[in-house]
Amino acid sequence: MAGQLLRRPLLGTHPARGGPVGSDGEPTAPPIGVSLRPLGPLTDGVVTLRPFTPADATAVTEACQDPEIPHWTLAVPSPYTETHARAWIGLHGAAFAEAREANLAVTAADGGDLVGSISLIRLNWDLGTGRIGYWVAAPSRRRGYASRALLLVSDWAFGTLGLLTLELLTVVGNVASEGVATATDYLTSGRIDQIVPPGGPPPVPVRRWLRSVGSDPG
Ligand SMILES: CC(C)(COP(=O)(O)OP(=O)(O)OC[C@H]1O[C@@H](n2cnc3c(N)ncnc32)[C@H](O)[C@@H]1OP(=O)(O)O)[C@@H](O)C(=O)NCCC(=O)NCCS
Numbered sequence: 001m002a003g004q005l006l007r008r009p010l011l012g013t014h015p016a017r018g019g020p021v022g023s024d025g026e027p028t029a030p031p032i033g034v035s036l037r038p039l040g041p042l043t044d045g046v047v048t049l050r051p052f053t054p055a056d057a058t059a060v061t062e063a064c065q066d067p068e069i070p071h072w073t074l075a076v077p078s079p080y081t082e083t084h085a086r087a088w089i090g091l092h093g094a095a096f097a098e099a100r101e102a103n104l105a106v107t108a109a110d111g112g113d114l115v116g117s118i119s120l121i122r123l124n125w126d127l128g129t130g131r132i133g134y135w136v137a138a139p140s141r142r143r144g145y146a147s148r149a150l151l152l153v154s155d156w157a158f159g160t161l162g163l164l165t166l167e168l169l170t171v172v173g174n175v176a177s178e179g180v181a182t183a184t185d186y187l188t189s190g191r192i193d194q195i196v197p198p199g200g201p202p203p204v205p206v207r208r209w210l211r212s213v214g215s216d217p218g
Contacts, residue, residue: 028123028124028125028126029099029125030099030123030125030161030162031125031162034099034160034161034162035096036095036096036099036100036101036102036120036123036161037051037096037097037102038050038051038102038104038156038160042104042152042153042156043109043152044109044148044151044152045109046108046109046110046144046148047106047107047108047109047115047145047148047149047152048107048108048109048112049104049105049106049107049118049149049152049153050104050105050107051092051096051103051104051105052089052092052103052104052105052117053089054086054089054090056085056089056105056114057082057085057086057089058082058085059113059114059137060085060088060089060114060117061080061081061082061084061085062137063114063116063117063135063137063138064076064080064084064085064135065080066137066138068138069135072135072170072171072174072176072177073133073135074171074197074198074199074204075133075197075198076135088103089103099123099125100121100123101119101120101121101123102119102120102153103117103118103119104117104118104119104120104149104153105117106118106134106136106145106146106149108140108145114137115136115137115140115145116134116135116136116137116140116145116146116149117134117135118132118133118134118146118149118150118153119132119133119134120132120153120157120166121133123163127164127165128162128163128164128165129163129164129165129166129167130157130163130166130167131166131167131168131169132150132153132154132157132166132167132168133168133169134146134149134150134180141176146177146180147180147183147184150168150180150181150184150186151184154166154184154211158213158214163213164212164213165210165211165212165213166186166210166211166212167208167209167210167211168181168186168208168209169195169206169207169208169209170206170207170209171204171205171206172192172205172206172207178207181209184211185211185215186209186210186211187209187210187211188207188208188209188210189208190207191207191208192205192206192207193205193206193207193208194206
């Protein structure tokens with residue numbers, strides 16, 4: 001989620017263990033030898049994921065003018081300016097280095113245009129958990145980019161990073177994101193939780209979607 005690092009992340013609970021997912025306690029370290037910065041681009045031949053660069057700030061700013069992005073992600077500031085984009089991208093290097101977050105540009109493998117953003121956040125290396133957030137620029141929607149990006153990040157998180165459980169939060173009513181979750185084999189219990197967004201009250205109703213290592217899309 002663009003702007004995620006500019007505000008306090010959402011809190012979550014790991015239902016299977018009853019413990020915090022990426023709680024605000026002491027940071028935990030990844031297994032030795034694991035790098036949160038992908039060693040090369042992650043691609044399926046249609047979508048390529050790579051770290052953002054300062055040159056992406058203009059495209060991120062343009063995409064985030066769409067009110068759907070701040071509305072549904074809860075994390076992207078509105079109004080959104082290029083200063084936000086530059087500041088957000090400027091924080092990514094430290095987040096990679098400290099194994100806190102991986103914010104990746106979603107690009108078209110053919111041509112390299114930036115079409116969206118996907119972030120692995122709220123990592124808890126002890127529990128093997130993390131949360132994924134994403135957006136796709138309005139002109140590039142309904143082409144499978146979000147689903148492909150989510151599958152790539154999920155496979156990388158399970159296969160390379162060694163995580164065990166990943167979660168998504170969708171605000172109730174976000175039919176598009178529910179479609180992405182369903183298409184990528186994330187499961188929800190149907191329970192609705194109330195969370196306080198990073199910007200403060202009132203609470204917002206969300207569904208929690210989980211996928212565990214080994215549960216490959218059918
Ligand atoms: C949610 C979002 C990322 C989806 O991106 P996308 O690249 O268009 O998604 P996909 O093309 O992978 O869609 C996968 C499936 O989800 C469902 N879906 C996607 N958008 C939909 C919509 N607007 N209405 C209904 N279903 C939708 C469809 O089943 C779709 O498959 P299909 O196109 O073959 O029918 C994009 O709409 C977006 O950025 N929205 C604003 C920000 C946001 O909601 N972020 C997620 C926060 S949890």
